[in-house]
Amino acid sequence: MKRAFWNPWHGCHKCSPGCLNCFVYYLDKKRNIDSSIVNKSKTNFNLPLKKDRYGNFKISSNTEVATCFTSDFFIEEADSYRMEAWKIIKERPDVNFLICTKRIERFYNCIPSDWNDGYPNVIIAVTCENQQKVLERLPILLSIKACKKYILASPLLEEIDLAPFLSSGKIDMVSVAGESYENARECNFDWIIKIKRDCLKYNVKFDFHQTGSNFVMNNKKYKIRHSREYSQARKAMKYLNSLK
Numbered sequence: 007m008k009r010a011f012w013n014p015w016h017g018c019h020k021c022s023p024g025c026l027n028c029f030v031y032y033l034d035k036k037r038n039i040d041s042s043i044v045n046k047s048k049t050n051f052n053l054p055l056k057k058d059r060y061g062n063f064k065i066s067s068n069t070e071v072a073t074c075f076t077s078d079f080f081i082e083e084a085d086s087y088r089m090e091a092w093k094i095i096k097e098r099p100d101v102n103f104l105i106c107t108k109r110i111e112r113f114y115n116c117i118p119s120d121w122n123d124g125y126p127n128v129i130i131a132v133t134c135e136n137q138q139k140v141l142e143r144l145p146i147l148l149s150i151k152a153c154k155k156y157i158l159a160s161p162l163l164e165e166i167d168l169a170p171f172l173s174s175g176k177i178d179m180v181s182v183a184g185e186s187y188e189n190a191r192e193c194n195f196d197w198i199i200k201i202k203r204d205c206l207k208y209n210v211k212f213d214f215h216q217t218g219s220n221f222v223m224n225n226k227k228y229k230i231r232h233s234r235e236y237s238q239a240r241k242a243m244k245y246l247n248s249l250k
């Protein structure tokens with residue numbers, strides 16, 4: 007499936023251990039932008055409805071649109087204009103919108119009145135970087151109504167136990183990644199293997215997104231700048247793919 011990004015607003019507040027080295031703050035700092043100020047996009051708020059000069063949508067059908075990756079879709083500052091974004095999402099049933107959040111507790115304050123069992127083109131993904139966040143956020147994810155639900159174990163900071171949630175049959179995919187950029191914390195391959203085994207056990211789709219910059223495998227530490235380019239990352243991928 008094709009991928010696209012749509013950031014209808016930008017800026018966020020750090021609210022969780024996984025936010026410590028947030029890439030939004032890292033990249034904004036280089037451009038002297040204050041990431042803590044949340045602003046509605048002046049140019050791209052309606053990106054999914056924009057058309058090219060031939061009258062075709064710039065974001066074509068069957069694209070997965072990573073939504074609000076430079077903020078949090080459920081952040082308080084967006085309460086006054088989030089409904090406009092939902093209307094845009096509803097106007098593109100041919101596109102899947104992936105909404106990732108660390109604020110799933112705000113879900114029922116933020117959905118449109120016609121949500122019912124969830125819009126068919128919306129995936130709700132919850133980030134769980136450590137066991138405490140697993141226990142806080144995943145019971146809420148299981149309880150909400152949504153057509154597709156993902157868990158993002160990213161940046162994975164310690165061993166976590168997803169089995170009680172995967173066994174529910176309500177989770178469609180788990181995506182795992184280590185932390186990148188400056189001061190990245192270590193990610194241990196053993197933690198990832200455990201998650202993959204649990205996904206296999208409960209027949210949940212698994213995606214190993216990236217090793218992160220400081221990767222520990224077989225008790226050895228590796229510095230990895232571009233995870234898919236380096237041999238240790240390739241070995242890790244190969245091993246995960248071999249698990250049955």
Ligand code: SF4
Nearest residue numbers: 018019020025028077
């Ligand atoms: S919620 Fe996401 S975007 Fe917001 S500060 Fe944390 S990591 Fe960054």
